[in-house]
Amino acid sequence: DTGVSQDPRHKITKRGQNVTFRCDPISEHNRLYWYRQTLGQGPEFLTYFQNEAQLEKSRLLSDRFSAERPKGSFSTLEIQRTEQGDSAMYLCASSSVLAEQYFGPGTRLTVT
């Protein structure tokens, strides 16, 4: 049973640099979600896809953030011109339609 995987697990970057994270969902799941979690808070929704279509984006997803799922399998989340406020855990989840979401281990981003 392969769950949701994310890469890298940790990323340290300097302010102003671009970063990209990857998420591989559970293979039979057609929905993929991105969340962000900061210390002491629950995960906050960023965006989700059904297959390759991006169906919803949160207002948290500023212009510096972009997500793709080009072939309806893995997804990437890119943050351009990183800021210290972007430091957080970025979580990916997947699900079948109308079902519960399964989460990956997350990518911890530290912006120095």
Added chain:
Amino acid sequence: AQSVSQHNHHVILSEAASLELGCNYSYGGTVNLFWYVQYPGQHLQLLLKYFSGDPLVKGIKGFEAEFIKSKFSFNLRKPSVQWSDTAEYFCAVNVNQAGTALIFGKGTTLSVSS
């Protein structure tokens, strides 16, 4: 905007004590409700879910939760906690249908002493 409130930030119990963690949501329509758990060093795992039907749902590891629609609540319970239940617990909801964005509470840290 929809929101989820978890009443307790940090709960400390001794082994064998009973547990109840509160969760309230703000949305008047159809909801799907979840409790997730995050053990130290591990990722979020689904503990239990409610979509419809019997408002008392049972999850893994002896946990259960009761959906009370009139109170907009979905409290988590366990009759006798173990040291291994030490973790962070998150209540979450999505509205209208499952498979959409989850709205999470801020979480409750449970510490169980042996």
